[in-house]
Amino acid sequence: MGQPVEGASGDAPGTVSSGAARPDLPPGQRLQRGWPVTHYGPVPKFRPERWEFRVFGATADGEKHCWTHEELTALPYTTVVADLHCVTKFSMVGAEWGGVPARTILDIAPPAPNVTHVMVWAEYGFSSNLRLADFASERALFATHKDGELLTAEHGFPLRLIVPHLYAWKGPKWVRGVEYMTADRRGFWEERGYHNIGDPWKEQRYSYQEEPGDGPEL
Numbered sequence: 001m002g003q004p005v006e007g008a009s010g011d012a013p014g015t016v017s018s019g020a021a022r023p024d025l026p027p028g029q030r031l032q033r034g035w036p037v038t039h040y041g042p043v044p045k046f047r048p049e050r051w052e053f054r055v056f057g058a059t060a061d062g063e064k065h066c067w068t069h070e071e072l073t074a075l076p077y078t079t080v081v082a083d084l085h086c087v088t089k090f091s092m093v094g095a096e097w098g099g100v101p102a103r104t105i106l107d108i109a110p111p112a113p114n115v116t117h118v119m120v121w122a123e124y125g126f127s128s129n130l131r132l133a134d135f136a137s138e139r140a141l142f143a144t145h146k147d148g149e150l151l152t153a154e155h156g157f158p159l160r161l162i163v164p165h166l167y168a169w170k171g172p173k174w175v176r177g178v179e180y181m182t183a184d185r186r187g188f189w190e191e192r193g194y195h196n197i198g199d200p201w202k203e204q205r206y207s208y209q210e211e212p213g214d215g216p217e218l
């Protein structure tokens, strides 16, 4: 199988290699100057009157839960300092993300007891699947801000998920909702050759590296 190609938006990030070992970066990653934009497809236009954040699937009460943009951004605001590791091997370090912890969503719209995974949905049908434990990590955040400023459109405004301990494709930009799942299912990149779990410290880049139990059959 050929190497899957990510980033059909066509940008080829210029990376900076210091030559020195960077113990603070996951294996195979290089430091990136600035903050490149990496995603598949166009940047969606934010329409506040049509926007809603939905939690659906196997919720504890069997209901679908929705928030308007105003309601979602009124939830308690927290900051998390975290690096962003793109599977194409650049890392952006030391960002202070601000927003709503994923745990807050789990608290106010709890999953049913048999939920094991979530699918995080974004505009245009982009999605990424996560184990519930990864999504419930203390540092997973639905970010509205970076370094005290609102996210720009190309970086995911009005909302993107940050999961610091996983590769950045596990954090969709332009998030619109979360689906609680009672079995695992692959998201957009996970169906297209990327690793189902995506731990950068284990260099879980591609699906051919998966071991039994890491993900649903391809």
Ligand SMILES: Nc1nc2c(c(=O)[nH]1)N[C@H]1C(S)=C(S)[C@@H](COP(=O)(O)O)O[C@H]1N2
Binding pocket: 006, 035, 036, 037, 038, 039, 040, 041, 085, 086, 087, 122, 123, 126, 154, 155, 156, 168, 169, 170, 171, 172, 173, 174
């Ligand atoms: N909706 C959406 N979110 C996405 C992607 C995408 O293609 N679509 N790409 C991911 C990837 S591969 C990376 S590296 C980061 C890049 O975020 P940035 O453009 O803010 O640097 O966004 C992630 N979120």
Ligand SMILES: [Mo]
Binding pocket: 006, 038, 085, 086, 087, 088, 168, 169
């Ligand atoms: Mo990426």
